[in-house]
Amino acid sequence: MPDPDPPTLGAVRPQRLLTQNREMKAIDAWNWSLPAWAGRLADGGTYNTCPSAGICARVCYARNGTYLWPSVRAKHEANLMFVLDDLAGWETAMIAELGRRALHGRWIRIHDSGDFFSDAYLASWLRSCRARPDVRFYCYTKEVDRFRRLVEPDPPTNPRWVYSYGGIQDHLLDPRIDRVADVFPDERAITEAGWSSQDASDLLAVLGPPQVGISANRIPAFLRRLSGRRFSTWQAEAERAAHRRRNRPAADAGTESRPRQSPAA
Numbered sequence: 001m002p003d004p005d006p007p008t009l010g011a012v013r014p015q016r017l018l019t020q021n022r023e024m025k026a027i028d029a030w031n032w033s034l035p036a037w038a039g040r041l042a043d044g045g046t047y048n049t050c051p052s053a054g055i056c057a058r059v060c061y062a063r064n065g066t067y068l069w070p071s072v073r074a075k076h077e078a079n080l081m082f083v084l085d086d087l088a089g090w091e092t093a094m095i096a097e098l099g100r101r102a103l104h105g106r107w108i109r110i111h112d113s114g115d116f117f118s119d120a121y122l123a124s125w126l127r128s129c130r131a132r133p134d135v136r137f138y139c140y141t142k143e144v145d146r147f148r149r150l151v152e153p154d155p156p157t158n159p160r161w162v163y164s165y166g167g168i169q170d171h172l173l174d175p176r177i178d179r180v181a182d183v184f185p186d187e188r189a190i191t192e193a194g195w196s197s198q199d200a201s202d203l204l205a206v207l208g209p210p211q212v213g214i215s216a217n218r219i220p221a222f223l224r225r226l227s228g229r230r231f232s233t234w235q236a237e238a239e240r241a242a243h244r245r246r247n248r249p250a251a252d253a254g255t256e257s258r259p260r261q262s263p264a265a
Helices: 020-024 055-059 070-085 087-098 119-131 144-150 187-193 220-226 231-246 252-257
Strands: 029-032 039-042 044-046 107-110 136-141 161-162 182-184 209-215
Touching: 029 039, 029 136, 055 220, 055 231, 070 087, 119 144, 119 161, 136 144, 144 161, 182 187, 182 231, 187 209
Parallel strands: 029 107, 107 136, 136 161, 161 182, 182 209
Antiparallel strands: 039 044
16 A cells, blocks of 8 residues: 555544443443445545455444444544544554553553554554553454564564454464454354353453454344354355356356447447
8 A cells, every 4th residue: 555645634633533332341441443344435535444354344243233323434434534644643643642541551452343454554553552551452353464474573562463264364374373263153153163252351352262252243134144154164165166266167157258248239
């Protein structure tokens, strides 16, 4: 991704960067949010905050319910525009806000929606973590390669992360070595797989056993799409199907391989 453009003159910046939803209040934590996955901003620009999303985008909780309320969407889009327009200014503002006395010793969840969509953005978060060693951070991410390159060789002392299945980089994960999270149909499926649920507290994703099970959201349409599978299983199925399509001989593709003909004049 190219360097962010200079700050937009007159741009309205969020007064507060960190917020608390009901889940975060229950564990005395704060969160930072971006719009989920891909979309278009008010200025006409497009974005993709989850470039490594796979099947997870089809059942994303952050593209449903309260996340679609106009006030919530506007807040998340304002956060993203701040990052895109003035990354250095956003970093300064974030470090200043993290210095609030109320956040000393608290946990910050980076992204209850969105992900580390560029090297520059992730590097800015790493500098922010190092600047505030008295604050603790945690995150889920599908940006496995980016973390392998930029975080794992020399991580700050105060962030913890868990790699989550359901993305196009699943093949880079090794549950024998990596801390990983997978979405299951329900709590019973988590137990039967021998994984540890984070249902009691989201912090268990980074503080509990390293194989983290998450029960799927009880949204009927999402459960139908999940069809009793784990995210890791569904993603693997999707990749096998895509591989078959890419390697299907042209003769087998039939009329799909021929360009559409325009009507005769």
